[in-house]
Amino acid sequence: MKTLYTSYNDDPQSKLLAQVNRELIAIKAERRHWPNGTRRSLNHCLAISHLWTGLCLSQSVLAQQASSTQATPSGAQLQVEDVQVIGSNQVDQNQNVPIPITTISASQIQATHVFNLRQIAAQVPSLQIQGFNPRNATLTIRGLGSNTGIVNSGLEQGVGIYIDGVYYARPAITVFDLWDLSGVEVLRGPQGTAFGKNATAGAINISTELPTFARTMKADFSVGNWGYTQFRGAVSSRIADSDFAFRLAGYVTNRNGNIYNSTHHEYWNDLHSGGVKAQILFEPSEDLRVRVIGDYNAQKEESGFSIIKQALPTTLANGSSVVGYYEKAARFPDYNAVIANPSDRVTPIDSDHTLVMNTGGISVQADAKIFDAHRLTSITAFRWWGWNSSLDGDSLGLPIQTAANLPTFQRQVSQEIRLASPEGGALDGHLDYTLGFFYFWQHNREHQYNAWGQAASTWYLGANAPISALNGLTSLGDISSTTNSYSGFGQATFHILPDFDLTAGLRYNDDVKNGTYNAWQGNNAVPIAQLPAAYQASAASLRNNLAPTTAYSAFAESGNFSGTAKLSYRFNDQLFGYASYAHGFIGPGLNLTPVTGTSGISPVVAPETVDSYEVGVKTDWLDHRLSLNANLFLQLADNYQASTYAYIGSRYVSYIGNVGRIRTRGFEIDSHAQITDDLTATFSATYNDATFLSYPKAQCPFAYSYLSTCDLSGQPLTGVSRFALFLGAEYKHSIGHYADQDIIGYIGGDLTYRSSFFSTLNDDPFGLVPAYSVIGLHAGFRTQDGNYDVAFWVKNLANTTYYAQISVGSSSAVPVATAILGDPRQVGMTISAKF
Numbered sequence: 001m002k003t004l005y006t007s008y009n010d011d012p013q014s015k016l017l018a019q020v021n022r023e024l025i026a027i028k029a030e031r032r033h034w035p036n037g038t039r040r041s042l043n044h045c046l047a048i049s050h051l052w053t054g055l056c057l058s059q060s061v062l063a064q065q066a067s068s069t070q071a072t073p074s075g076a077q078l079q080v081e082d083v084q085v086i087g088s089n090q091v092d093q094n095q096n097v098p099i100p101i102t103t104i105s106a107s108q109i110q111a112t113h114v115f116n117l118r119q120i121a122a123q124v125p126s127l128q129i130q131g132f133n134p135r136n137a138t139l140t141i142r143g144l145g146s147n148t149g150i151v152n153s154g155l156e157q158g159v160g161i162y163i164d165g166v167y168y169a170r171p172a173i174t175v176f177d178l179w180d181l182s183g184v185e186v187l188r189g190p191q192g193t194a195f196g197k198n199a200t201a202g203a204i205n206i207s208t209e210l211p212t213f214a215r216t217m218k219a220d221f222s223v224g225n226w227g228y229t230q231f232r233g234a235v236s237s238r239i240a241d242s243d244f245a246f247r248l249a250g251y252v253t254n255r256n257g258n259i260y261n262s263t264h265h266e267y268w269n270d271l272h273s274g275g276v277k278a279q280i281l282f283e284p285s286e287d288l289r290v291r292v293i294g295d296y297n298a299q300k301e302e303s304g305f306s307i308i309k310q311a312l313p314t315t316l317a318n319g320s321s322v323v324g325y326y327e328k329a330a331r332f333p334d335y336n337a338v339i340a341n342p343s344d345r346v347t348p349i350d351s352d353h354t355l356v357m358n359t360g361g362i363s364v365q366a367d368a369k370i371f372d373a374h375r376l377t378s379i380t381a382f383r384w385w386g387w388n389s390s391l392d393g394d395s396l397g398l399p400i401q402t403a404a405n406l407p408t409f410q411r412q413v414s415q416e417i418r419l420a421s422p423e424g425g426a427l428d429g430h431l432d433y434t435l436g437f438f439y440f441w442q443h444n445r446e447h448q449y450n451a452w453g454q455a456a457s458t459w460y461l462g463a464n465a466p467i468s469a470l471n472g473l474t475s476l477g478d479i480s481s482t483t484n485s486y487s488g489f490g491q492a493t494f495h496i497l498p499d500f501d502l503t504a505g506l507r508y509n510d511d512v513k514n515g516t517y518n519a520w521q522g523n524n525a526v527p528i529a530q531l532p533a534a535y536q537a538s539a540a541s542l543r544n545n546l547a548p549t550t551a552y553s554a555f556a557e558s559g560n561f562s563g564t565a566k567l568s569y570r571f572n573d574q575l576f577g578y579a580s581y582a583h584g585f586i587g588p589g590l591n592l593t594p595v596t597g598t599s600g601i602s603p604v605v606a607p608e609t610v611d612s613y614e615v616g617v618k619t620d621w622l623d624h625r626l627s628l629n630a631n632l633f634l635q636l637a638d639n640y641q642a643s644t645y646a647y648i649g650s651r652y653v654s655y656i657g658n659v660g661r662i663r664t665r666g667f668e669i670d671s672h673a674q675i676t677d678d679l680t681a682t683f684s685a686t687y688n689d690a691t692f693l694s695y696p697k698a699q700c701p702f703a704y705s706y707l708s709t710c711d712l713s714g715q716p717l718t719g720v721s722r723f724a725l726f727l728g729a730e731y732k733h734s735i736g737h738y739a740d741q742d743i744i745g746y747i748g749g750d751l752t753y754r755s756s757f758f759s760t761l762n763d764d765p766f767g768l769v770p771a772y773s774v775i776g777l778h779a780g781f782r783t784q785d786g787n788y789d790v791a792f793w794v795k796n797l798a799n800t801t802y803y804a805q806i807s808v809g810s811s812s813a814v815p816v817a818t819a820i821l822g823d824p825r826q827v828g829m830t831i832s833a834k835f
Contacts, residue, residue, distance in 0.1 A: 224828025
């Protein structure tokens with residue numbers, strides 16, 4: 001069985017040692033039949049080999065697949081590559097880890113020409129990313145994580161994102177380019193007893209290439225339709241004649257817009273981003289390694305907006321009538337109210353809609369061998385994220401809400417310390433363990449600015465309302481929240497029998513949160529007393545609803561235990577089985593909004609807890625040419641954090657609270673196949689029956705908006721496709737010979753499918769995203785050693801019009817359904833080289 005690694009050195013000696021190491025790993029698979037003393041001797045040999053080739057990385061999850069593109073020699077044994085992972089902070093092969101994991105190698109990412117986490121998510125059926133702009137991105141695994149109706153800096157994410165061992169608290173990282181990758185892992189189910197921060201849904205672990213002591217360079221350049229260009233490069237080398245090595249990588253990505261703005265007469269939805277990442281590696285001996293990383297990324301573009309999908313009906317389910325979109329639009333004789341076909345990709349937005357975002361940070365990871373070959377890891381990191389965007393608030397070509405801005409500046413500090421058992425384990429090889437501590441501090445500072453324009457009064461109050469009733473109204477505010485989280489964790493694997501393991505883990509978190517909310521009306525609007533008497537009361541009421549004045553502070557503290565227990569058994573060389581239970585939680589949240597704090601509704605949201613049950617198998621067939629992994633899962637979430645309703649004064653108001661219980665259950669499949677010498681295939685699928693078991697006070701769908709609340713118990717969970725799959729394949733073959741090398745031609749394709757899902761929290765039928773499938777193709781040629789490659793690619797081959805998300809308005813505001821469109825067909829070429 002072939003195991004894949006990244007070595008610090010790329011010289012012939014390192015390659016030879018890597019080959020020796022692969023042979024040792026193959027022997028390790030047979031060690032369960034050997035006496036304990038023999039196994040210990042083997043473990044010592046393995047440890048030496050790992051150290052020589054720089055492979056014992058005590059960082060967070062690492063998945064490496066070889067990027068070798070050599071044709072398989074005639075008569076050689078064909079095998080599916082068993083990717084090495086550290087998903088549980090113990091270096092092991094994927095097929096021996098009792099966790100459902102999807103691994104994506106750097107070569108897979110390059111072949112499909114995806115370059116950010118949103119695009120990579122298409123290859124992971126259980127992972128779904130939604131949101132109409134990066135600030136509002138929500139990530140779910142098996143339907144759990146962060147609710148698609150929640151956009152609040154005071155709440156935590158249920159999906160942990162890690163890059164090179166560092167936890168990223170803001171989901172906006174999903175839209176930045178990921179370059180110089182060595183692999184991506186998606187771990188499903190509650191995490192936190194072996195590394196990092198607690199997570200109820202799972203974790204995404206992204207690894208980038210390490211500095212090398214041998215001089216290496218690589219670069220690629222891409223061009224495509226819609227004015228697409230991308231340049232990426234990386235260089236690495238030893239610093240003088242020292243124990244230091246560096247790596248410098250960067251990218252610049254640009255694309256013109258692909259959605260036409262009929263008001264501004266220009267194309268929007270463009271891409272303009274760039275970033276740089278610098279690393280220093282210090283390795284004075286086999287017992288100490290220090291890695292320092294600094295990065296900066298910036299993005300500015302006219303994107304993150306919705307197109308109008310359809311007007312909502314004017315008759316509700318009880319037969320009552322409401323004022324509709326066309327009736328309101330008719331109050332403006334010069335306005336073209338025609339709604340374009342979504343496939344035409346047109347928006348009428350009239351106000352500025354520009355996203356400006358940047359992020360950066362520095363981290364230091366130190367790995368040392370202490371106390372009889374124990375592995376000590378320390379990861380210290382500081383990160384920041386800035387959001388300073390100008391957004392239109394109504395999606396129409398009228399100056400109704402001309403600004404819906406929330407500039408945000410986030411800072412975070414994290415410190416993780418882990419102590420892992422020596423290679424080969426303790427207690428005569430019967431015990432492997434990890435102990436750790438994690439501290440996390442975060443501060444969010446937001447400045448609210450909402451504004452209403454000349455069309456607002458007519459739109460809300462009627463054709464005869466004075467323009468000055470709402471024109472110039474502004475809502476200003478300062479929102480601040482701080483998090484301090486302390487946790488200790490530990491996980492141990494007991495090798496009860498050579499083939500039978502018991503894994504147990506425990507974590508304790510203490511979370512302390514403070515927040516303040518202060519909002520007030522600006523003084524740009526005409527005073528109420530100067531309005532006609534007939535409109536003074538309605539204008540005052542509407543101003544107070546749109547721009548309330550309130551101020552309060554909030555505090556939350558919570559201590560919570562989480563844990564896991566797993567049983568695993570190696571039946572034979574082809575079959576590995578496991579069963580597990582895990583309990584996880586999302587920490588308390590602060591719902592810092594105008595309706596909480598002073599209205600009798602607490603701004604504190606209690607922790608959400610998840611109990612997860614799994615049983616699965618990992619199998620290898622046909623002399624390791626086919627791997628097929630499958631698992632069943634059942635997850636129960638209590639105190640689910642979502643929007644609910646309460647009666648305050650004379651009206652119902654919406655706020656984020658703990659609404660009840662949800663259940664997700666289903667199965668997952670991951671398979672890789674080496675079908676012939678030249679043909680490989682990958683298949684992943686998820687079936688997920690996700691349901692609100694208890695949600696008694698939900699917002700009603702539009703057709704039932706005459707009711708105060710609706711009971712959604714028994715209805716499908718928001719944002720979850722019942723069925724999703726990814727299928728990829730590639731065929732390669734020698735097509736010629738040049739400069740003592742074969743030239744390898746290749747062609748491949750991939751298919752992503754998601755069944756329909758409700759995009760709004762209240763399961764509104766108008767917010768149902770239809771099922772869709774997207775096809776990609778790639779073809780090209782490369783040298784046998786993989787150093788030179790010319791690829792041609794097509795994404796969304798059929799130019800399918802599909803929706804990433806749909807939102808549903810209200811009769812009192814903007815009675816339309818709006819949608820985020822998926823990207824249209826994109827055709828391009830990439831030239832890459834390694835030196």
